[in-house]
Amino acid sequence: DTGVSQDPRHKITKRGQNVTFRCDPISEHNRLYWYRQTLGQGPEFLTYFQNEAQLEKSRLLSDRFSAERPKGSFSTLEIQRTEQGDSAMYLCASSPLAGGPHEQFFGPGTRLTVL
Amino acid sequence: GQNIDQPTEMTATEGAIVQINCTYQTSGFNGLFWYQQHAGEAPTFLSYNVLDGLEEKGRFSSFLSRSKGYSYLLLKELQMKDSASYLCAVDMDTGRRALTFGSGTRLQVQP
Numbered sequence: 001d002t003g004v005s006q007d008p009r010h011k012i013t014k015r016g017q018n019v020t021f022r023c024d025p026i027s028e029h030n031r032l033y034w035y036r037q038t039l040g041q042g043p044e045f046l047t048y049f050q051n052e053a054q055l056e057k058s059r060l061l062s063d064r065f066s067a068e069r070p071k072g073s074f075s076t077l078e079i080q081r082t083e084q085g086d087s088a089m090y091l092c093a094s095s096p097l098a099g100g101p102h103e104q105f106f107g108p109g110t111r112l113t114v115l
Numbered sequence: 116g117q118n119i120d121q122p123t124e125m126t127a128t129e130g131a132i133v134q135i136n137c138t139y140q141t142s143g144f145n146g147l148f149w150y151q152q153h154a155g156e157a158p159t160f161l162s163y164n165v166l167d168g169l170e171e172k173g174r175f176s177s178f179l180s181r182s183k184g185y186s187y188l189l190l191k192e193l194q195m196k197d198s199a200s201y202l203c204a205v206d207m208d209t210g211r212r213a214l215t216f217g218s219g220t221r222l223q224v225q226p
């Protein structure tokens with residue numbers, strides 16, 4: 001399978017716990033995005049990497065959130081001290097750097113439930 | 116602020132044609148995308164418009180008018196499997212190319 005993969009697909013945690021999600025983009029894609037989607041809404045941009053550099057973070061990304069892409073390949077998104085409001089689908093997407101506009105390819109998402 | 120508006124829900128009949136509208140007011144514009152999202156699944160790319168006019172791809176077509184801040188997605192010969200949410204998204208920034216999404220239109224196709 002050469003698409004974007006995410007792990008885990010589902011995560012249930014208790015309020016206050018830390019969670020970490022992983023995204024493996026399409027191998028030749030330099031750009032990697034994290035989005036958050038709540039029920040009945042479209043995805044909201046969280047952060048963007050170009051290779052290993054995190055070039056932008058949304059104001060939605062509070063201090064409890066951190067993302068890394070250490071070798072410019074896979075990425076992790078960590079949420080510390082989770083809150084019930086963090087319950088959402090976390091989507092990862094990738095696209096190539098070069099050439100004209102390209103659609104973003106989305107992974108299946110990690111659904112987080114904070115109890 | 117950024118505004119991307121779509122109807123919340125639509126219902127159509129199998130075999131018919133449906134048009135899903137999207138209006139946008141954004142600080143920048145580098146193209147408009149339509150994505151399909153089935154419940155519990157990832158969005159999948161349908162179409163991209165950056166110039167005014169109609170782009171046709173099989174049963175799906177997408178139209179853009181930049182001067183009016185308006186796009187529509189046209190689905191022909193509806194099938195039951197077309198029941199899904201349809202997301203309109205604008206690329207506002209040539210640099211990062213992150214997308215700003217509307218809330219989506221949930222389409223229900225009935226027999």
